Amino acid sequence: MAAHIFEQPLNERIRACLRLEYLFSRMAQHRLDDSPESALCAILILIEATDVLGRIDVKRELIKELERQQAKLLHMAHTPQVNAEKLHRLLDQQAQLLDQLHRFSGAPGAHLKQNELINAIRQRASIPGALCSFDLPALHYWLSLPASERQDDIEGWLAPLAPITEANELVVQLIRTSVQPAPQRAESGFFQLNLDLGAPYQLIRVIAERNAPYYPEISASKHRVTVRFMQMDRQTGHPYQVNFDVPFELAACQL
Template sequence: AHTPQVNAEMLNQLLDQQAQLLDQLHRMNTQPGAHLKKHELINAIRQRASIPGALCVFDLAALHHWLAQPYSERREDFLEWLEPLTTIRRANELVIDLIRNSVAPEIRTAEDGFFQLNLELGTPYQLVRVLLEDGSNVYPEISASKHRVIVRFMRLDRQTGHPFQVNHDVAFELAICQL
């Protein structure tokens, strides 16, 4: 059946992209990240990272040598290490984009920097998005449960670095996303 609100071309592109990614994921013949477990430098870092002081130059001379290499070489190494994970990243991006774009944001106001919204019971929400204008001097602190979403708008005290809730109204956009 044809649904007038659905852009058939975009839907077909999305379904094709999904099918391609699923095919690529099914063709992966190793556990994700297995190639990194065989890399000596990465293993040395992983094994020593939790030990206090174990990443110093005399314990991991190879790491410090690698860090001293030109940025372009280190970036090339990173891209090579991450390349086998590209299909997983692309699949995750597709799902996140679908969730993010499942609903249009609504303009809301946090009175004295505080906003609370009670959610419909039994509705499985996957993501809360809070959007602020560029250059905003506040940031959201979000607390969510299956019953409600609370957003407090915070600012850092420049002297102490201590966060505090602002005491003025903050306009923002809110999207409670679900598929």
């Protein structure tokens, strides 16, 4: 059965990781398209990513999380049912990424703040319609360049962020796969789960049927998780809780 997965981070570190993952996933889609419109979207996403990188020390947070996960995996190495080959590959990957992050000089995204074109777009992007040709002729000149030249520029802007992107992907992947989802039922669209205060929960995942006419609203704290399944009036956009039982799966991820 096709599934639709909704996630709720439980701390600021994982919140930033998920936001970066979302932005770089969109970036990957636009890099598949060589149109000027996708090139502009790629720059706007890059600006958003640098804003996320600037709000917290992402490099430091990724180092902390990788080291924490590495310690957990090393502890699991003595468990009989662990796949030793897969574990060693993960530990090697973590060690390589930690080395790259420790050698990463400066703040992630700082190189983009030295680019006058990107700075001009950043300053105008929040103004409605302010990226048109008479506002930013330099942008429209750049968009008129051959697609290969635009792609080269974008690749050059992204390249210094590769260690951050790769470390972020691994951190999120390991958290997501740390537990198997368990079947649950939301009675009249409502579900609540008390959490073990001693467990290091980081992410809540709710898996629903993809084509179902409802979606979950998730709220979570260190004490409990609450899920309400909602429908939407598509004419007004108004959400309302369903009045029937909803089967779903839930994973309270911790590593």
